[in-house]
Amino acid sequence: MHYKILLIEDNVEMAENISSILQLAKYDVTHAVNGKVGVDRAQKNPPDLILCDIMMPELDGYGVLHILNKDADTASIPFIFLTAKADKSDFRAGMNLGADDYITKPFDGVDLLKVVETRLKKHELMRTAFGNNPEDVSAFFSKTRELKDFHKLSENRPARGFKKKDLIFMEGQTPNDLYFIEKGQVKTYKVNYDGKELITGLHSEGDFLGFVPLLEDKPYNENAEVLEDTRVTIIPKTDFITLIYSSKDVARKFIKMLSNNLEEIENRLLDIAYQSVRQRVASALLKMGEKLAGSGKEGLITVARKDISNIVGTATESLNRTLADFKEEGLIEISGDGLRVLNRVKLEKLLHF
Known part of the structure; x- marks a missing residue:
């Protein structure tokens, strides 16, 4: 593979020397004569790695890094500073x-x-190994051990089976592990002072659980209960924290997941505030159907009626009446095994009326 390297260096003689060395090693090198040109080229045609001088006129290396880190398309590119200064404060500021x-x-x-x-x-290993299936997750945490920084990580990565209604973790417990769902479904929820559940999320194959408390180093603020027989990979806290603090790619992955979680919760609160029960039920069924697509169940929703009503924010009786109406209208199918969406198009139209 021919890697593309962007060299940002205002000293022409130095740039020619560095370029010739890299080109002899078969790297494809592009030279930018200053920081502004470098930012423009990185954003228009993102390279595989950036070498950047610190002391430059107009826009210095710190400014270049700051701008590129705010751009999602360039934030994960490996960035190496070139400097004639050996002062520790310069190193600290850059890192x-x-x-x-x-x-x-x-x-x-x-x-x-x-x-x-x-x-x-390092960047290639992080980028290619990290996906949301058991094989990719295992490969990711294992392949990082090929890198010098991770040789002390724990070698043990156990998996555990949970039965329906088992708790994976409880509110108030101290987190010690990151959980990855290989198979099954899990709900996370909080309980108010009246004992009523508020479901904060439904999770299935390929999802991570419990990473926010690990990052914040705080006790769990919710419960995680298994909805059906589930198999979970348990990743030790030390492995996870080491990777988060050692890899920008991993950190951004979980920050993005956290952002998606927050956006989903905000949207649900808006739905509860402004949508009718009929619209909220339709929205919940569509989202659960999408979540289960490709899980081998052909979109069968096996979540209990009580849990669906807690997601929708209505009484179970109101949910049952709405589901009965949807069945009569041919929108869903109800069987002893669960629910299945039959007409997505009409359910989606309900959300806009």
Whole structure:
């Protein structure tokens, strides 16, 4: 694979020297003569790695990194500073901004190539191994051990089976692990002072549980209960925290998941505030049907009526009447095994009236 490297360096002689070394190693090098040009080229054609001088006119290296880190398309690109300064404050400032490494001028060509190769290898492992299925998750945490930074991580990654109504964790408990659902369904919920449940999320194959308390280092603020026989991979807290603090890619993955969770909760609150019961039930069924698509159940919704009513924010009796109406209208099918959406188009139209 031919990697693309963007070199941002205002010293022409230095840029030519670095470019020639990298090109001899078969890297595709693009040179930007200053920080502004470098940002523009990185955003228009994102490279695989960026080498950037710190001291430049108009826009220095810190400014370049700050701008690129705010852009989702460039934020995860490995970023290496080139500097003639060896002062520790410069190193600290760069690392606080999110730089991946430093090379201090003057440097040996072999040292340059080693740093570039290491950062590209690390980024490639992180990027390709991390997916939301059991094989990818296992490969991700295992492959990171090929990197020097992760050789002390725990080798044990147990899996555990849970039965229906088992609790994976409870509100108030101290988190020690990250949970990854290999198979099954789990609900997370809170209980108010009247004992009524508020379901905060439905989770199925490919979802992570409990990562927010681990990141915040706080007790669980909700319960996680199994809705059907479920198998969960247990990832030790030390593995997860080490990866979060060592890899921008992993951190961004979980930040994005957290953002999606918050957006979903906000949308549900808006639905409860402004939509009719009929619209809220239709929305819940559509979302649950999508969640179960590809799970081998052909969209069968096996969530208990009580749980669906807690998601919708209505009494179980009102939910049952609405489901009966939907069945008569041919929108859903109801059997002893659960519910199944028959007409997505008409259910979706209900959301706009």
